[in-house]
Amino acid sequence: MKLFEKHQKFIDEMARKPSGTKAIKSYNDPKPHFKSFAIILKDLDFREKDEYVEIGCGGGVLLNMALKKVKKGCALDHSADMVELSRKNNISFIESGKAEILQGNAEALPWDDNTFTKAASANMFFFVEKPQKVLSEINRVLKPGGKFSMVTMRNSLLGKLTFGFLFKLKIYSNHTMETYLQDAGFSNISVRSQFPLLQICSAVKPG
Numbered sequence: 001m002k003l004f005e006k007h008q009k010f011i012d013e014m015a016r017k018p019s020g021t022k023a024i025k026s027y028n029d030p031k032p033h034f035k036s037f038a039i040i041l042k043d044l045d046f047r048e049k050d051e052y053v054e055i056g057c058g059g060g061v062l063l064n065m066a067l068k069k070v071k072k073g074c075a076l077d078h079s080a081d082m083v084e085l086s087r088k089n090n091i092s093f094i095e096s097g098k099a100e101i102l103q104g105n106a107e108a109l110p111w112d113d114n115t116f117t118k119a120a121s122a123n124m125f126f127f128v129e130k131p132q133k134v135l136s137e138i139n140r141v142l143k144p145g146g147k148f149s150m151v152t153m154r155n156s157l158l159g160k161l162t163f164g165f166l167f168k169l170k171i172y173s174n175h176t177m178e179t180y181l182q183d184a185g186f187s188n189i190s191v192r193s194q195f196p197l198l199q200i201c202s203a204v205k206p207g
């Protein structure tokens with residue numbers, strides 16, 4: 001296998017659609033992502049009555065943090081191994097009926113309109129093929145007044161030269177992201193960059 005193909009396979013198995021022992025170990029304790037989890041938790045400011053949904057949940061570690069505070073939590077990932085790991089990491093919440101973790105594509109969310117009060121996505125939006133479709137799906141499943149918080153990679157030279165190039169990530173300027181969120185039906189939009197690599201987005205479904 002050529003070096004480029006080998007590299008792509010590695011990226012796919014470790015991040016785009018994680019699978020296998022190494023990926024499972026990594027997403028069971030995703031320390032490099034804890035900063036983005038903390039940003040989302042602060043922004044969403046969970047209340048006991050909240051019904052939360054997470055898109056691209058990986059090993060379900062952020063979901064687990066949320067489930068300790070909310071009434072109900074659902075999550076979706078397109079990787080079978082991540083869904084299994086996420087279920088394992090949240091088994092008590094699933095057994096008590098408080099959590100649901102499904103395998104699927106962010107472009108077609110398996111939940112009804114107006115279901116959740118809070119939604120999040122951490123470190124996954126740069127893999128999405130149809131960003132506008134995914135954002136309008138998130139808007140659709142949120143209740144009026146529901147809040148969406150997302151951390152992805154900012155549009156910087158450093159980001160493009162490192163992960164952007166290696167991982168073939170889709171990185172958007174803050175202005176483009178604001179436009180996408182607006183087109184998806186959100187208001188109260190805030191998109192900002194945080195050094196060195198983060199783009200932090202927050203928006204509300206009008207209600």
Ligand SMILES: C[S@@+](CC[C@H](N)C(=O)[O-])C[C@H]1O[C@@H](n2cnc3c(N)ncnc32)[C@H](O)[C@@H]1O
Pocket residue numbers: 015016017018027030033055056057058059076077078079082104105106107121122123124127128129
């Ligand atoms: C880099 S991992 C991040 C996982 C977790 N959010 C975290 O921060 O640790 C990206 C995750 O998004 C998932 N993902 C990527 N594209 C997706 C899509 N179109 N639909 C559903 N899940 C997707 C991958 O399977 C993977 O678990």
